[in-house]
Amino acid sequence: MHSLLGGWKLFHELRYCKLKTVCFSRFFNTIHISQIASMSLCTSQSSTQAETVSNDAPQKDSEVKSQLSKRALKRIARAKKHKEYVKKKKESTDAVNDDTGFTEEDLKQSSYYFENGLRKVYPYKFVFATYAKGRWVGRTIYDVLSKEFGFNLPGDLEKAFESGSISVNNNLATADYVLKTNDFISHQTHRHENPVTSAPLEIIANNEDMLVINKPSSIPCHPCGRYRFNSVIFILGKEMGFTNLRSIYRLDRLTSGVLVLCKTVQRTKALMDQVAKRQVQKEYVCRVVGHFPDGTIKVDQPLQPLSNKLRLQVISPKGKSSQTTFTRLSYNGKSSVVKCVPHTGRTHQIRVHLQYLGHPIINDIFYNNDAWGTNKGKNGVYEIPFDKVCERILNEHHVTLWDGGDNPYYEEKLKESQSQESLLSSTDTHSKDDDEPPSKQRKVDDVWSNITYQNSPGENPTLENVLTLGKECSSEKLDDKDVNISNHPCFDLSKLSVDPSCELCKKKTIEPKEKHLIMFLHALKYKGLDWAFETSLPDWAEEDWSKEDDYSIDTFQQS
Template identity: 35%
Template sequence: MKGERKHRRPESRGPDGDTPARKAIKLSDHRQEQKDEDELLTAADIYFEEGGLQRIHPYFFKFATHAKGRWVGRTILEVFRSEFRDRPPGYYEPAIAQGIIEINNEKVGPSTVVRNGDLVTHFIHRHEPPVTTQPLTIVQETDSGLLIVDKPGSIPVHPSGRYNYNSVVKILEKKHGYRALHPINRLDRLTSGLMLVGLNANVARRMENDLSSHRIQKEYICKVKGVFPTGRIICDQPIRVIAHKLSLNCVDPNEGKPSLTEFELLSVDDDQMHSVVYCRPKTGRTHQIRVHLQFLGYPIANDPLYCNTEVWGDNLGKNGELPLALPPLSELPTPTDTSAAETPAAPSPPPPAPTEEAKPPAGKDKKVNKMAGTTSASLLTDESRATWGPLVSRMESWKTKQELAILVDVPTDADAPRKCDKCSDPFMPDPTPDQLYIWLHAWRYSGPGWSYETKLPAWASGATEHIDRVKYQKESA
């Protein structure tokens, strides 16, 4: 493993227990300090390539938040064990003792009581997942401040979850020297292709208005399961979000939002197992192309969400049909040489609901709590839980199974340590090439007076000779 990049962490200060009074720290000051530290780092400090993947040196990253109303009067150890369940319970007491968890930038003891207005800080030792070494390509930069880039699969647009520096925004900042970026269209992490990025707020606002008013035409290429029918195929099934945490969306005629996608067959593989399909979404729902293709019975062939027989059954959600009954998932694997205290056995339940007086302000409850690493809960209402609940539960169980299977696959070579000596997290195996992307590519974007496109990806090379036959022409719109 490469040497660790040092991300500065302030020396712990103050007594080991509570004090009569604690200096209040502004969250804005903390954020500026974090930003100043980040700006000192160069691409050479952050990135390296090894084993055919782009990697990030592990580092300490400071997350901070002011104490919530329901934390006040509880010990710091109790708060972290009950609220932040992304780590095993045994992690938090040593972390407090080492000063990895602080209050108001001071080292405290596990019995320190949290007070109203306290700034709680957690220096998390981050191990970012590796991504492809395929470069993020600059297609063009316009005089008006519009940046057009070609994003490889495996890279998320924004820092989120376990990804920070291995994101489009950070790569553009650190490797290409851009600042104050405003992504206009957002591609899924596993999706490749064209992205529009504003270099100033004005161009971003104008392009977003063009997108929302359908003055920008989006064209995608995908590879689906089976032999897709010929001719122009239109799917106008409404789509709704079923569970934000799982990024799961489905066709729902009753509660879905209007959605429309046009499809046309480009080519069929020699083995008649897969087809390359041209896609033209007229609306912009999350996972719209993926969900509509699943509904039609031709899901993207390597899509882990919507082409998954373990979750959807052999019918794979065709025509919006949910599986009535499926055999139970195979037994969850158990890492044999990792203690139960260090191994997640199942998804943790959400933190306790806030009390009436501690409820967040309107519009704030949808934000992700970055310190906890958790996401918002399912959007299911009481009325729809009976319909969608079993599917959501099955998808949650399947994802847990995959996470535990990864732990089982951690190498046991004596020359390769299984766990980090700073945070005791197990070193995860590298993603396989087919886990880095799905067969969905944002190929071409067109707007008033402009058009940009990328080369077709290797998996769609057989469709090159057919693409001019179907691509969008402004004069015919």
């Protein structure tokens, strides 16, 4: 009976595809199930998943197509054309929507101050938010947040659930909540940012559709992890008035050099197209361990992601193809300056290929690290299990930056904050918000900001915020009163805010040293079809430079 029903179903599918008149038994014996699935797909009909195709499948496909009507063939052609159109449109949309800007309210959330050669940000209230990714569905929210996102201190995630700071679909969430498709996750927090160098963002070029800068080390291109105001995009917006900028590529946080940003959608599309077609030539310089080999060295080892938190990459035959060409420029007896020409654009590509050659960048805390084993991953040989590698590097990455003792201003600012709250509550005993549920109140009271879920390599990812308030800024400069390029204000206690539920507010930070703010990898030149930009060599790339010992890798130490 089942066989008979299956035969009738197949017969009707063949009729619907408008095949030429043929013997039913002939098709039943020769047409493979996968071919039927393919034909039904062409006519927008659902079908069972194709089984394994035999070796002569291409020949059978040709036979089947030869018996299709002209209308069916046109449908196949239209479906193929539409698929290509959708793919092209998605690429174009990605280019347009990538980092399209932020609001003026975002820029007012906090401000900068400068100390000891560092740019710092006053802490501020913030809400991280995102929709559940496909790979999260079916997992508990605690499992996702603990494994894929960074938290400041051990136990912070547990405290966030206890305090009601984490919500799903605007309802307070418990740690055992199982995520579903399109769940909206939010985390209310008091945000503390890591300091970065106070070095200026040198402008290489500035015209009607492009802004090109020489990015200093330690500043990420876009908001990520513990960097938001201390990112290139926010600094350009808040201090120099450039907003709504779009990038066509990104540099690692510790990598310096040429960074091209576009001001218009049209220019963004054009340059993204050049990048996609590999029409952009790139040249980097780095300083590596030991005497790099003579001649031109080409590495074409495929790369595969290892850690979502750290974005570590490893050599693996299952990875994506990647190619880099290296040439030694100089050698000082301890280390070599090497020119790097990446032919593909994989994450950490140059760094991993140098590790593979046994000449990692001398101050690369990820890939010049004993966590990989005694040979540090040379020739793609990893002596330590990957989970142990990630654990060790993550522990070194989560250095005690916030463990400098008690914050001397905490108690004073806490009392001040409590006094202000008491005064406000006495003058306004009831507001219209009191009649709204807690989830509604939170959404109104908090300032939501537009940040990017693309972390700089090596930084912990953060939840992205998908809601914005206010009018979006344009790519034009703000008013002169908002442009603050040369003024470097000192710490102002009146601008410091504290949150009694925030553990970081109670601690004093340990300031990073210069060696913690730099990696000897520099984007020297970028050249497209109708544009080219380059910078001068950094001082560490000079032939007679010999300060390797000053930049030896270690974790932060309290001094």
